[in-house]
Amino acid sequence: MHCDISIAKPSFERKEVKFRKLKTIDIGMFCDELTNSSLLLHPPDDLHQLVALYYSALVSTLNKHAPVKRRVITIRPAAPWYTEEIKTEKRKRRRLERQWCMTQSASDRENFVGQCHAVNDMLSSSRLNYYSRLVTENQCDLRKLFSTFSKLLHQHPETRFLQHESTASLAQEFIAIFDNKIRRIREDLDRSTPDNVLEFRDVAAECQFTTFASVSSIELMAIVGSPYLKSCDLDPIPGSIMKDCFTTVRPVITKIVNLSVQSGKLPTDLRAASVKPLLRKQALSSDEFKNFRPISNLGFLSKIIEKCVAKQLIAYLDANNLNVIYQSAYRKLHSTETALIRVHNDIAMALDHKRSVILLLLDLWAAFDTVDLCILLSHLSSRFGIGGTALEWFRSYLSDCTQFVNVNGSTSERHVLQFGVPQGSVLGPLLYSLYTSPLSDIANKHGLSFHFYAGDTQLYITLRRHPLMRWN
Numbered sequence: 001m002h003c004d005i006s007i008a009k010p011s012f013e014r015k016e017v018k019f020r021k022l023k024t025i026d027i028g029m030f031c032d033e034l035t036n037s038s039l040l041l042h043p044p045d046d047l048h049q050l051v052a053l054y055y056s057a058l059v060s061t062l063n064k065h066a067p068v069k070r071r072v073i074t075i076r077p078a079a080p081w082y083t084e085e086i087k088t089e090k091r092k093r094r095r096l097e098r099q100w101c102m103t104q105s106a107s108d109r110e111n112f113v114g115q116c117h118a119v120n121d122m123l124s125s126s127r128l129n130y131y132s133r134l135v136t137e138n139q140c141d142l143r144k145l146f147s148t149f150s151k152l153l154h155q156h157p158e159t160r161f162l163q164h165e166s167t168a169s170l171a172q173e174f175i176a177i178f179d180n181k182i183r184r185i186r187e188d189l190d191r192s193t194p195d196n197v198l199e200f201r202d203v204a205a206e207c208q209f210t211t212f213a214s215v216s217s218i219e220l221m222a223i224v225g226s227p228y229l230k231s232c233d234l235d236p237i238p239g240s241i242m243k244d245c246f247t248t249v250r251p252v253i254t255k256i257v258n259l260s261v262q263s264g265k266l267p268t269d270l271r272a273a274s275v276k277p278l279l280r281k282q283a284l285s286s287d288e289f290k291n292f293r294p295i296s297n298l299g300f301l302s303k304i305i306e307k308c309v310a311k312q313l314i315a316y317l318d319a320n321n322l323n324v325i326y327q328s329a330y331r332k333l334h335s336t337e338t339a340l341i342r343v344h345n346d347i348a349m350a351l352d353h354k355r356s357v358i359l360l361l362l363d364l365w366a367a368f369d370t371v372d373l374c375i376l377l378s379h380l381s382s383r384f385g386i387g388g389t390a391l392e393w394f395r396s397y398l399s400d401c402t403q404f405v406n407v408n409g410s411t412s413e414r415h416v417l418q419f420g421v422p423q424g425s426v427l428g429p430l431l432y433s434l435y436t437s438p439l440s441d442i443a444n445k446h447g448l449s450f451h452f453y454a455g456d457t458q459l460y461i462t463l464r465r466h467p468l469m470r471w472n
Contacts (some may be wrong), residue, residue, distance in 0.1 A: 020067070086119065175404060211388055212312055235300050272401070274296070358460060
């Protein structure tokens with residue numbers, strides 16, 4: 001039985017986009033113009049003026065060399081292995097197909113079929129070579145490998161947002177939802193806290209950390225390493241351009257870092273975060289706001305300052321043994337593996353000695369977003385001995401932070417954060433670990449074994465078995 005079915009190939013989506021021709025930028029001329037600008041020739045000594053000039057100079061130079069343009073594009077699946085040679089052979093295939101349709105000769109059909117096989121072989125070979133090279137080059141980069149395999153297995157489909165009138169209204173609704181969620185959690189905590197709870201007192205630190213050391217241009221290069229290729233919509237220029245001109249603007253960035261840590265201030269513009277709503281799990285429905293979590297993206301300059309501060313803070317904590325011993329995550333040589341091995345070993349040892357183990361696993365909801373900033377600053381001062389200009393810098397870093405939601409290029413209004421530390425920041429995870437460190441004192445006081453991993457807490461206790469209990 002034969003039948004004719006008319007199946008139309010779905011057309012690709014088309015949309016208007018704004019873009020810059022970054023590949024046409026002459027990096028030499030770009031850097032020369034920055035070198036001769038007032039940003040490098042006469043940088044102001046005031047921190048806020050210098051940061052403002054940094055942004056304006058980079059933006060104006062970028063607009064001159066690669067102005068924003070608009071055009072309508074067709075959205076096609078990404079194919080990084082697609083080469084010009086394949087494109088040429090596909091044109092040849094199409095030409096042979098038209099010739100066969102005109103003549104209907106057997107020889108032309110044979111030429112067309114042969115060209116089809118050749119193009120398919122080239123596509124398969126190019127795709128195989130691309131991913132083989134990608135795996136080989138990143139065999140030590142687990143994050144890149146997992147990302148590659150996820151794309152091949154289609155484990156992370158494109159996130160689809162809720163039905164909405166416009167992306168601007170959706171972004172505004174997202175920022176309101178995120179703010180109200182934290183406010184409700186805080187209110188529930190206040191209502192559920194008993195009146196007779198005992199006040200907890202921090203163990204006073206015997207050491208002091210009052211000032212940050214100045215950073216040289218060479219030290220800054222070692223701290224930052226290779227500039228990020230990723231860019232945020234808060235950055236004045238894309239990350240790929242920053243990588244090429246970083247050496248040129250490094251003296252200015254060094255001055256900004258030193259002015260910030262020496263004055264104990266972080267400019268307001270560097271305390272803003274662009275939030276991207278992300279599904280907690282791909283299996284969850286995208287029809288409910290509660291299934292989305294806020295992921296903060298911060299500017300390149302603010303991350304550089306945070307890295308310089310974090311390096312000195314970590315060195316101080318390590319030198320004075322102020323870290324919680326059984327605290328994994330965001331610490332060198334304290335990974336998921338070390339946490340699992342330690343907890344598993346303790347449980348296995350207890351079972352070998354005919355003891356029972358009770359394990360309590362605590363996973364805090366919105367842990368980073370509910371941090372009380374006053375309590376955090378109190379811990380930094382009393383428990384960790386941070387004072388002077390250093391404490392003032394952390395106070396400035398945590399005060400009046402703002403965020404806005406970005407949904408497909410549409411942004412919401414900026415909201416001030418009253419609680420929490422940004423998850424996408426450099427210092428956020430470290431400060432969260434310091435914030436929860438008093439839990440170790442409570443666990444030790446009550447004879448509980450414990451292990452912390454970011455927002456997850458493992459509490460366990462071993463019990464002696466009754467002689468009449470049967471051991472299986």
